[in-house]
Each structure stands twice: as C-alpha cells, then as structure tokens.
Amino acid sequence: MSDLTAEMEQTTTYDNPVDEALAKLKALYPDDVSEDSRPGYSGLLVTPDKLVEVATTLRDELGFNYLSSVTGVDLIEENKLEAVYHIYSIDKGGSAVVLHAQADRDNPIIPSLVPVWPGADFQEREAYDLMGIQFDGHPDLRRILMWDGFHGHPLRKDWREPFYEEDVKPFGSRWPGGAVHRSEELNPYGKNVQYPAGWVPTGEEYEVETEMYEGVTITREATPGLKTEKVTVNMGPQHPSTHGVFRMVITLDGETILALKPVMGYLHRNHEKIGERNTFIQNIPYTDRLDYLSSMSNNHGYVLAVEKLMGLTVSERAEWIRILMAELTRLCNHFWALGFLLNDLGALQTPMLYLYIERELILDFFEAAAGSRMMCNYMRFGGVAYDLPDEVRGQPTMQFLHELIHERLPRVVTEFDDLVTNNEIVKVRSVGVGYLSKEDAIAYSAAGPLLRASGVKYDVRKAEPYSFYSHLDFDAAVRYNGDIYDRYLIRLDEIWQSLKILRQVLPYLQETQGMSVSGEKPQYSLRSPNAGEAYGRVENPKGELGYYLTAKRRSGNPERYHVRAPSFINLTPMERMSVGCKIADVVAILGSIDIVLGEVDR
Amino acid sequence: MTAAAPKIESDIPIPHELQNNIFITSVDKIYNWTRRNSIWPMVFGLACCAIEMICAAASRYDFARFGMEVFRASPRQADLMIVSGTVTKKMVPTIVRLYNQMPEPRYVMAMGACASGGGPFKEGYNVVDGIDKFIPVDIYVPGCPPTPQALIHGLIALQQKIDNQSILTAPWYPFSKAQDDTVGLVPVPILGPDLVDVRQLDIIRTEADKAEVEA
Numbered sequence A: 001m002s003d004l005t006a007e008m009e010q011t012t013t014y015d016n017p018v019d020e021a022l023a024k025l026k027a028l029y030p031d032d033v034s035e036d037s038r039p040g041y042s043g044l045l046v047t048p049d050k051l052v053e054v055a056t057t058l059r060d061e062l063g064f065n066y067l068s069s070v071t072g073v074d075l076i077e078e079n080k081l082e083a084v085y086h087i088y089s090i091d092k093g094g095s096a097v098v099l100h101a102q103a104d105r106d107n108p109i110i111p112s113l114v115p116v117w118p119g120a121d122f123q124e125r126e127a128y129d130l131m132g133i134q135f136d137g138h139p140d141l142r143r144i145l146m147w148d149g150f151h152g153h154p155l156r157k158d159w160r161e162p163f164y165e166e167d168v169k170p171f172g173s174r175w176p177g178g179a180v181h182r183s184e185e186l187n188p189y190g191k192n193v194q195y196p197a198g199w200v201p202t203g204e205e206y207e208v209e210t211e212m213y214e215g216v217t218i219t220r221e222a223t224p225g226l227k228t229e230k231v232t233v234n235m236g237p238q239h240p241s242t243h244g245v246f247r248m249v250i251t252l253d254g255e256t257i258l259a260l261k262p263v264m265g266y267l268h269r270n271h272e273k274i275g276e277r278n279t280f281i282q283n284i285p286y287t288d289r290l291d292y293l294s295s296m297s298n299n300h301g302y303v304l305a306v307e308k309l310m311g312l313t314v315s316e317r318a319e320w321i322r323i324l325m326a327e328l329t330r331l332c333n334h335f336w337a338l339g340f341l342l343n344d345l346g347a348l349q350t351p352m353l354y355l356y357i358e359r360e361l362i363l364d365f366f367e368a369a370a371g372s373r374m375m376c377n378y379m380r381f382g383g384v385a386y387d388l389p390d391e392v393r394g395q396p397t398m399q400f401l402h403e404l405i406h407e408r409l410p411r412v413v414t415e416f417d418d419l420v421t422n423n424e425i426v427k428v429r430s431v432g433v434g435y436l437s438k439e440d441a442i443a444y445s446a447a448g449p450l451l452r453a454s455g456v457k458y459d460v461r462k463a464e465p466y467s468f469y470s471h472l473d474f475d476a477a478v479r480y481n482g483d484i485y486d487r488y489l490i491r492l493d494e495i496w497q498s499l500k501i502l503r504q505v506l507p508y509l510q511e512t513q514g515m516s517v518s519g520e521k522p523q524y525s526l527r528s529p530n531a532g533e534a535y536g537r538v539e540n541p542k543g544e545l546g547y548y549l550t551a552k553r554r555s556g557n558p559e560r561y562h563v564r565a566p567s568f569i570n571l572t573p574m575e576r577m578s579v580g581c582k583i584a585d586v587v588a589i590l591g592s593i594d595i596v597l598g599e600v601d602r
Numbered sequence B: 001m002t003a004a005a006p007k008i009e010s011d012i013p014i015p016h017e018l019q020n021n022i023f024i025t026s027v028d029k030i031y032n033w034t035r036r037n038s039i040w041p042m043v044f045g046l047a048c049c050a051i052e053m054i055c056a057a058a059s060r061y062d063f064a065r066f067g068m069e070v071f072r073a074s075p076r077q078a079d080l081m082i083v084s085g086t087v088t089k090k091m092v093p094t095i096v097r098l099y100n101q102m103p104e105p106r107y108v109m110a111m112g113a114c115a116s117g118g119g120p121f122k123e124g125y126n127v128v129d130g131i132d133k134f135i136p137v138d139i140y141v142p143g144c145p146p147t148p149q150a151l152i153h154g155l156i157a158l159q160q161k162i163d164n165q166s167i168l169t170a171p172w173y174p175f176s177k178a179q180d181d182t183v184g185l186v187p188v189p190i191l192g193p194d195l196v197d198v199r200q201l202d203i204i205r206t207e208a209d210k211a212e213v214e215a
C-alpha cells in the first residue's frame, strides 16, 4: 500500500487549477467577483449582471469549459434566491469552480447561461420551475417537471405540500394519544391535493393538456412543386420505446425530423423536497430509486457527498467493497442498456434475454449482500451496511465472484461481441446516425458514455479520483465518432474496463477479510458538525452523478439537497442529435443515450 | 384414455368416430379457461417496478408459462393494465385515458407500494397516493419493488379471480346497459393549479366557499 499512497500524492501535487482560476477571476473583476465568505462555502460570489461575462472568461480563457451542474437554493432567512454553478475543466481535471449568484427573493432575476453553455437549458428551466428563479435571456423558459398552471414553486422553503406534517423529520407521533391518523383523513379531498384558497374551477383548466398536445409548430414553405405536410407527432408518455414515461413532441417533414422537444416530469417524484425533510440517513434508500438500475452507485455518490460535509473517513475494506459494488452495477447497467439499444434497433428481445441472465447473477449477489435485488440501500456514511455474505447461490462468495469475474462474464461478453458487433443491420442502423460532435458534447454538458463516445476522454474516476480508484489500473474508454455505433462500442469497452478493475479488487477483498466495514459513529445520530456546502460526484454508469448538499451547523437534515442527474442533462443534446434524422432513428438515439426516467424526473 | 365417454343422449346424431371426442362443459368454464390463459398485459412501465416486471417476463422468470407473454403496446388490445410504479399527478390523466380505452373485460393490477398507496413518495406534491383513487383495482401486489415471484403470484391470483367470474353476473354484460357506452368509463382528471378529480368538483366548491367565509 505504501507505494500506492506515494503515487497518489504525486498526482495531486500539480498546482491547483481551481485556485489559479479563482485568483485570476478576482483580479479581472475586482468589483463583481468576491470570495464566498460564508463558513464552509467555497468558490465565488458573482454579481448577477456580470455572470455571463465571468462565465465566458472562465470558458474561453481559463479553460473551465464544462458546466456540470446548475441549481437554485432558497436562502429564505436572507430573503434571497441563489443560483449555484459547478464548472469543470475537461483538460485539466480536478475539482470545480463554483459560482454563486444571488438575487432578491421577490424579484429573482439572474441572467441565463444558455448563450455560453447550451447545456444549462434544462437545468435552468428546472430551477425556474421548482424555485421560481427567472433566467433572463433563456430562450424557452417554461416549466419542465410540473405542468403549466401549477401553483407555486415547490422547492421554496415556505411552500408546503398537501400532506405536509412538519418541516423536518423525524416527525412527531402519528398516533398522539393512541388515535392513529393517515394523511388522507386530514385532507378534505381525501387525496394528495390542495388548491389555492378560494379557487373555483372555471373550465379553462381543460386547455392545459390540449395546449401541450399541440407541440411545436414550424411555418416553412413546402418544397416548390412538391406538396409536403408538416406533422407534429407525440411520442409517449406511454410508448414502448421511450424507456418509461418520457415524451417527445416531434415535428416531421415526411419522415425527417425538423424539431424535437422532450417533455418530462411524468415521473417527477419530488425527490429533492422529500430529501430536504429527511434526515441524512433517510435519503439513502431514496437515492436507490433515482437511477433504479444502478442503485449501488447512486448510494456511493450520496455517501461521498455527506462524508465530505461531515469530514468522515471510510474504512479500507468498505472502500474495496464499494468499488466492487459500483463496478458490478456498471456491468448490470450496461447489460441492460445494450439489450435495450438492440431492442430499439430491431433485434427484438433475443440479445436482451441473453444479457439478462447474466444480470440476474449479479442481482443474486446483491440480494445476498444487501437483502434486495434492485433497491440495495447498502452504503452507509463511513462504510457499508453489512460485510459480504458467506454464500451466494450455494457457493462461497469469493469463489462465486471469482468464477463470475474471471470466467463467466468474459466468456459471455466475448460471445455477445462476436454475435452482434459486426452485424450488418446493427451497423446500417447505427453508424453515422445521431451524430454529436466533440464541441457540442462539451457545450451541452453531456456526461458519461455519451460524452466519451464523442471523443472526450473525461471520466470522473480519472479526472477527480474518489474512493480507491487512483490505486487501480484501468483506462477511461473513449471513442471518436460520436454516433450510435460508438456509443454501443464504448459500453462494451467499459464492460471490459470494469472487469479489469474487478479482477484487481478481488485480491484486496481477500486480504482485508475480517476488517470492519462500518464507520465508528452510529448513523442515525449524525449531525453536520459545521455549516457549509458539499458536492460529491461519481462516475455513474450513465454519466456524472453529483449531489449538492448544504447544511446548517449541528443540523441533522440537509438544507438544500440537489441531484445532478446525468440522464436528465444528457437529454439536452437530444434535439441536436435528432434533427435531420428519420423518425425511426429517434428511438435508437434515445436508446443510445440510455436514460432512466427515475433519474430524469427525480 | 380407454374408458369410453358416457353416451350422449340427444336427438343430434353424433357420428361414431367423434363420440370420444366430445366434451361437455359449461359456458363459464370454457370462457374463463380461455381468458385466464391468455391475459395480455399492456406494455406500460411507469417506474422502478417496471424493471421487475420486465424481469418477470424475461429469461429467468418467464411468465409466458402462464400465457401472459403477449405484451401489447395498444390499450385496445390489452386485457390487463399493470400499473407498475409511482403514479404522478402529471401522468394520471394519461393513465385514466388508457384505462378508458381498454375493452372490457379489463383488469388492473397495482404493482408495488407506490401504485397501491403512494409508497415511499406518498408525501410528494406530485404523487398520487394510490391509483385506486382514480380507477378500480383488481389485484394489489405489495413490495418495493415486488420481486418477479411476487408479481407472478399476483398474476396467478388474478387467474383465480377470473375463474370465479360468471358470464351471467359479469359487470360488463348487463343488457340494460348495453346501449350506454359510457358505462365503466372514468372521467379523465384535469391539471389545474393541482390535480382536479372532476368527480370532486362539488367538494372543491364547498371548500372554496369556506375559505371565502374565513377570509
């Protein structure tokens, strides 16, 4: 281990590009940029008027060209709303430059960053929808998760949902004096609804849906001499190829796509609002349900963020187990993604069925380790919930893992590769289709396989190593053509890299057997020791998953809890990739992004 | 089978070679037997539970064994709607519309905690606390998510329910209602400042009046 640590120190000793950028910005804009001096905060406070200028300088001159996350925070005590931006450098790696811009809560106007980074589009719409921040200059500022006409901005601290009980958990008794009550019984309508005081239905409400179904309209002269019609097609929310309740409003000229607007929110489950009422530990099972195909790695990102906030350390064995789980999850997810992508390309079900058999093996292991196949709820602050099980499917665990990782999976993946990769139909349908250039991929904040298939070698595990990834020998897979075929290939590459990582992890697991896997403190009593913010990010199978947390001193609940969801943000370039393609390609393009609606809508 | 079937006493002459090939059963039995073994679910994944639903249909659990593998994308061809996941307010008008488009006899299964009663997300502002607040549910499958085994158990329970139905009393055949094609349809909820169940307009007006009095 000692030479490994030395190696790690070497890589972190380069002069920190973030500090450099912060210093330069302060020098350039002495009046508009200042150190964020709130305790526990990092980054800069920027005057909203200068935000676009500062962002442009960051992008063009300082090399921080990748806007990863945009979110809003409600500072109700100061009567302010704040927009928080996390900006990374693709070339230099390392941590983020964090910008904070504040505006008055009653008139929250902040300039939009869409002109600088089109990737801010959906994220700003989300902040507008849930927080009510007005992004000046945004090309299409509409609600995105809730519907038009919904009352209020639900993530504001003074907005209460119909089943509101108390501000934060743990709640008081639900059966005070022995009389149990359910939330429905306290609500006059008997369901989870509320209306503004005195509101009477007028009949106009009916039009909301109709308007939504109209979609986008484009007026364009038809080709002279040839009569063509433009048709607006709604795909979804109930459509077998949209991978859940996702909807696209597509304007077509014949079969060619002229415009495409994603419509989402059909699975908006209020993750963040619930998360801000929860205690820290209560959020772990909720993170399972974000990207429900990779619950283990969702847990990982969240515990990393909380550990940062609280300054906890993780036991060694727990770190190896975490990597084991995260990489197995990546395999599961890519099996699923490849199966569905081929399904979307017309190879109905057969390849998928072959891959799912393997996925089931991994799920059995998860079930043995965590108690549940899908919703693992396995990681804890400072460790994991339980040690590895003794047996999986009647075999000793280490033997099971060894066989799986060294023999079974490589064999299956090779076989799959032989059968599918050079298949003529797969190639015809996917080579050159759904192209996303390198520059666009960065500008649109694409992440994960989508970004790397466009020739950007950026992997959080390499760029800002967490856990023990810096001790492991692997490559960030990269492909250069930016089409569906490359997105297919890169998932196969990542499977091979994950297997490589797993092979290295096994001996460590053997070595550390018997060591403790949990943190010292009981989890339920955890309180944030200091006030401040933390951002934890991991390379999820679908891309960079980030958790942004702020907390007050000694509080047991997050003040603000935001999830940077890769599936959601990866949909931003969807229109860019689809315009000019045929309608049948849209299905394949969507399949190649690999979205999970739980994470898109949260 | 060597034992000869009992002779059929009737005026209809049955040729000798067919005499061992005739079975007599009740209409209900044969009607239910065909229905129970060919339940076609609608392809309709809502959330995490849908993943387990797909697993139940895929290679390992394979509920084709029970005659249910024909997933239909169109509600017009489906017998069973598996509400597999969290129902949100934004989604519920679509679900009700789909339900209305399914032909009778139709069945609804609430799969998982969310569809049955809101589940872990019940307190959320955009979550419907159980699909049975809007459409009638035949089978509830508990779990978060229910394992494929649990889902298959639910489907078998549905088969048993079908076995016990009779064509005479089935709610979708009353002759008096034959002329009225709105029978069994659920009014589609609308999206106002919050979700509006049109069956509750009266309560909403009363509440609005109360609020005015208080103000």
Ligand code: SF4
Binding pocket: A289, B047, B048, B049, B084, B085, B086, B111, B112, B113, B114, B115, B119, B120, B143, B144, B145, B146
């Ligand atoms: S019951 Fe659980 S698994 Fe099923 S949709 Fe709800 S949260 Fe997801």
